Amino acid sequence: MFKIKRLFSAVQQPYDSNILYRLVLIYSGYRLALSFFLIALFLITLNNPVVGGSAPYLYLNALAGYAFVTLMSYVSLRHWPYQLDNQITFMLVVDVCALTLMLYANGGPSLQMSMLYMVVVMAANILLPAVRALMIALFAAITVIYQQFFYSLAQDADIRGISGAALLASSFIGISLFGQLITQRLRLVERLAHERSREINQLQAINQQIVEQIETGLLVLDENHNILLINKAAQQLAFSLSLPIADMMNQPLGRINSQLGEYIQQGLDQQQYEFLLKPQGKNQDLNIQLTRLNHDDKSSHVLVIMQSLQRLNQQVQQLKLASLGQLTASIAHEIRNPLAAISQASELMAESKLDDTDQELLAMIQRQTRRLDLIIENILQMSRRKPVSPQKIPLGQWIAEMINDNVPQLKPYIQIQVQDCLSVWFDPLQLQHILVNLLQNAVHHSKKLHEQPVIRLLASHNEQQHVVLDVMDSGPGLSASAIKTLFEPFFTTEPNGTGLGLYLSKAFCEANDAQLLYVPQTRGACFRIVFRSPTKSC
Known part of the structure; x- marks a missing residue:
């Protein structure tokens, strides 16, 4: 008794509204089909009725009314799917009443009628609260009991038939409790399944966001090399940007990128799970790694990992610069102490009375001391470099402001030509360091030939739709031998140069996913910055 009370006092977990609606539609369709089947069965066996033989007219009228009500109930569910509990209750009450009339017309309980009652009771347990x-x-x-009692009185039948009806009625209660x-x-x-499904969907959404954010290209292929998963990085590295990712899903890889598909198939056949590839229409080499997600099954899914060699070189360059910075910083500190003593001694000597020869030697000592101090300062600046913090920079406005703030004395020599709406992703402080160094070098070398040099700053898109920035001077240019060692540390063509300006500028560019190149010219020199990071024009 306690268990039964607890059964009906417990908070019942409701069905999802969509699931309940589908179940009610299925049951309503069953009722409609049952009513027309019973009418057809009665008409077919009219001469020797299988059911309803005791009162055929009542049986047929009950079936006709039941068919009409079930049809109306089905239409109501289709066009007004609200207050489902009340609609279900009404349908079940109609079912019980119709079955009771049919049971009376049949002359009492039978196996066929009993089974139909069982369906109604079980439907109530599934579709309604307890x-x-x-x-x-x-x-x-x-x-059931009342109709049997009334039938016994009306038809002067044996009243002991009520015992069968009572047994059938008690089975309804048992089935209801067990069904609950x-x-x-x-x-x-x-x-629980709904909660697990929601958790899985949330995890899938989180995983998808993580996959989309990483810079490594990821591609998952099934056994037929159809694309199951692809992130934006993989699309940018190896596929056409004009084809949306959604259109690539479940498509054969060979149809979208035949070159990559052939290389992957060849690698799997030869068990060569890592190789280099330069995709058609792209200006960068890729390192491709293949991983079978099930090593025991040759027809398993394949995970393809794509990495840009330029990106890897950039990371290596950053690590190299960090190690070099730590080493050179320690050396520079050791050199600066005796250098400070030499500089101080030279200043004290300058206060003494020296002949012309000694004054000339002292001036040489002071010049070289300042040069060494400048080299050490550049080295320490390199070692103290903060991590790269790229920002979106509107080139036209930013270049004009940078020149006004940092090298206003060079402004009369500089001509700026920047296409409208050009923006790049770069660390502003590092780009400022690069341009100041390039502009100072350009003016210095151009003044060797012209009193009023012309320095041109040109920014535009190249053929690969990357933004390029050229710094062009009107100086004597560089020799072929100088070009070969131009970006090496401590290389300089000037007696007072440190040889670190271009080296640091190139390192800053590579740390920002850009390139610093020397472009040969018939007259003068041209240094070009190629910004490879994604850019957007307004």
Whole structure:
């Protein structure tokens, strides 16, 4: 008794509204099909009725009315899917009443009618809350007993037939209680499955966001080399940007990128799971790594990892610069102490009375001391470099402001030509360091030939739609031997140069996913910065 009370007092887990609606539609369709089947069965066996033989007219009228009500109920569910509990209760009450009339017209309980009652009771347990389902079962039990009692009186039949009806009615109560236990367990399983499905969907969404954010290209292929997963990095590295990722899903890789498909197939066949590839239409080499997700099955899925060699070189360059910075910083500190003593001694000597020869030697010492101090300062600046912090820089406005703030004395020599709406991603402080160094070098070398040099700053898109910035001077240019060692540390063509300006500028460019190049010219020199990071024009 306690378990039964606990069964109906427990909070019942509701169905998902969509699931409940589909179940009600299925049951409503069953009722409609059943009504027309029973009418057809009665008409076919009219001369020797299988059911309803005791009162054929009542049986046929009950079936006709039941068919009409079930049809109206189905239309109502289709066009007004609200207050489902009330609609379900109404349908079940109509079912019990119709079956009771048919049971009376049949002359008492039969196996066929009993099975139809069982369906109604179980449907109530599945579709309704526990209390309403039990009420439907009690209503069915009462109507069965009452119709049998009324039939015995009206037809002067043996009243002992009520015992069979009572046994059928008691089975309704038992089925209702047992059905509630099963239904509660099913609803609990459904709720747990729904929660797990929601958690899995959330994890999939999180994983998808993580995959989309990483810079390494990821591609998952099935056994037929159809694309199951691809992130934006893989699309940018190896595929056409004009084809949306959604259109690539479940498509053969060979149809979208035949070159990559052939290389992957060849690598799998030869068990060569890492190789280099330069995709057609791209200006960068890729390092491709293949991983079978199931090593025991040759037809398993394949994970393809793509990495840009330029990106790898950039990371190596950053690590190299960090190590070099730590080493040179320690050396520079050791050199600066005796250098400070030499500089101080030279200043004290300058206060003494020296002949012309000694004054000239002292001036040489002071010049070289300042040069060494400048070299050490550049080295320490390199070692103290902060991590790269790229920002979106509108080139036209930013270059004009940078020149006004940092090298206003060079402004009369500089001509700026920047296409409208050009923007790049770069660390502003590092780009400022690069341009100041290039502009100072350009003016210095151009003044060797012209009193009023002309320095041109040109920014535009190249053939690969990357932004390029050229710094062009009107100086004597560089020799072929100088070009070969131009970006090496401590290389300089000037007696007072440090040889670190271009080396640091190139390192800053590579740390920002850009290139610093020397472009040969017929007259003068041209240094070009190629910004490879994604850019957007307004």
